[in-house]
Amino acid sequence: MSATPPHFFLVAGEISGDLIGGRLMASLKKRLGPDVRFSGVGGPAMTAEGLESLFPMQELSLMGLAEVLPHIPALLKRLSQTEAAVRAERPTALITIDAPSFTLRLAKSLGDAGIPRIHYVAPQVWAWRAGRAPKIARKIDRLLALFPFEPPWFTKHGLPTDYVGHPVVEGGALSGDGDRFRERYGIPASKPLLTVLPGSRQGEVTRLLPVFAATVELLAEQVPGLQLVVPTVPQVADRVAEAIRSWPGDPLLVTDSVVKFDAFAASRAALAASGTVALELALAKLPAVIAYKVNPFTAWMLRRLLTIRYAALPNLILDEPLMPELLQEDCNPAAIAKALAPLMLDTPVRGGMLEGYQRLADAMELDLAPPSERAAEVICRHVGLG
Known part of the structure; x- marks a missing residue:
């Protein structure tokens, strides 16, 4: 038996x-x-x-x-x-x-x-x-x-x-194909790409889209030929699509997760709302700036309840400010653009973040x-x- x-x-x-x-x-x-x-x-x-x-x-x-x-x-x-x-x-x-x-x-x-x-x-x-x-x-x-x-x-x-x-390890962030993304959309290898991720909830995209719009306006003046890629999720896709029509950089809207990770692999840097996506970006080895804001009362409450020093998961895991975090009052176009600009070029700031990503991979036992x-x-x- x-x-x-x-x-x-x-x-x-x-x-x-x-x-x-x-x-x-x-x-x-x-x-x-x-x-x-x-x-x-x-x-x-x-x-x-x-x-x-x-x-x-x-x-x-x-x-x-x-x-x-x-x-x-x-x-x-x-x-x-x-x-x-x-x-x-x-x-x-x-x-x-x-x-x-x-x-x-x-x-x-x-x-x-x-x-x-x-x-x-x-x-x-x-x-x-x-x-x-x-x-x-x-x-x-x-x-x-x-x-x-x-x-x-x-x-x-x-x-x-x-x-x-973390389950994000099995989500596809490690397997993006940048060449496939550029070929899919006819983007030459020399064109600098920035991935912009304004969040997945109606409230956060409503708060962040105007800030991100002004940020990419500033960045486009500093980075000739800048191309934007905006991955999003179905529940906010219409709202995001409407907002980015007026953005510079001929933004591409992406809703498929495989294409999103291909976009990560093809990009020079990313601007993202705080969340699990910060860990996805780090695993994809894409230098990024994390920006976020909530309503003032929620921020007041969180500052009294939370006992952590960082918001971005990679920073929490390494216990260091690897990814710039621009939160609340610091979540403004001038500050974000200033943090993003050196990530679009081969600078020591970009190199230091990539080195930190390797330490993160070791800490996570990938x-x-x-x-x-x-x-x-x-x-x-x-x-x-x-």
């Missing part, structure tokens, strides 16, 4: 977590064979790997107090439903992915079930509310971290924590297996599957 196949119950609550979950499932199948079973809550990426979601993941994808409050009764019902399903199915392990407001509550409720509880994506206690770390340590049995500096924040509280790498495979290895070891 053959042994019962391993069975993992996964719960993701957001699109980013669904992508992580889908890659993890593929890696678990690669490691354990096609008979491994999955159940839980996920989105399209996890469904494509064989998960039949207990309910639509979108019900958990809520942000902001005003959005969450009306849905609390429904969320509590889903929490109870998910807990009951885990207890009934008795999986090899429960794997929760990000969305800590829901997933860590679920893990805590199953503390008496005798089921290994593994959480993927460490809560950012290093950024704010460090006092959460010992509480988190009591809710789960193992933690998988995205950043190399995160494990000590939790291991000192007795929680086994493994750095497995020479090791992809993050999803490292995560699968830790999970299998934790539950005794080799």
Whole structure:
């Protein structure tokens, strides 16, 4: 009689977590064979790997107090439903992915079930509310971290924590083809390209587009023949397309992720809103300036809550100001253009940033297996599957 196949119950609550979950499932199948079973809550990426979601993941994808409050009764019902399903199915392990407001509550409720509880994506206690770390340590049995500096924040509280790498490593930033991009759009090799990334949310593109427009006006005066490439996402593409019609540099709008990474490889520098894209740019070895602003009240609150010195992920990982960060009052066209200009030429500033990118690659252990495979290895070891 053959042994019962391993069975993992996964719960993701957001699109980013669904992508992580889908890659993890593929890696678990690669490691354990096609008979491994999955159940839980996920989105399209996890469904494509064989998960039949207990309910639509979108019900958990809520942000902001005003959005969450009306849905609390429904969320509590889903929490109870998910807990009951885990207890009934008795999986090899429960794997929760990000969305800590829901997933860590679920893990805590199953503390008496005798089921290994593994959480993927460490809560950012290093950024704010460090006092959460010992509480988190009591809710789960193992933690998988995205950043190399995160494990000590939790291991000192007795929680086994493994750095497995950031999912952006598997997103394509390392494989852009600059020649392919230039050939696709008929751009000669001598023409200087600047990639401009104004964000992915309506609020941030509304705030940043006017600043970025004035910035590229200034830069175009300093860089003859400047060509702009503006990668964006479908939900804000119309807004961005309308705004860049009046920009100099004959801007190209890009919405495909493969083409975006090709644009990175073809460009001399980038101007980007703060976010995960900063790490993508660093992995693509594209010198960049990070610029961002929020409304004054939000900025006032963040300055009192946050305990970090940097906003850009590469700077956080290296604990140094590798990428210029122009935030709030400093997020103005003159300052941004001044920071960008030396990155468009072969200057010591540009060379220093590229050297820093190599140190970042070393710190992130990019020479090791992809993050999803490292995560699968830790999970299998934790539950005794080799």
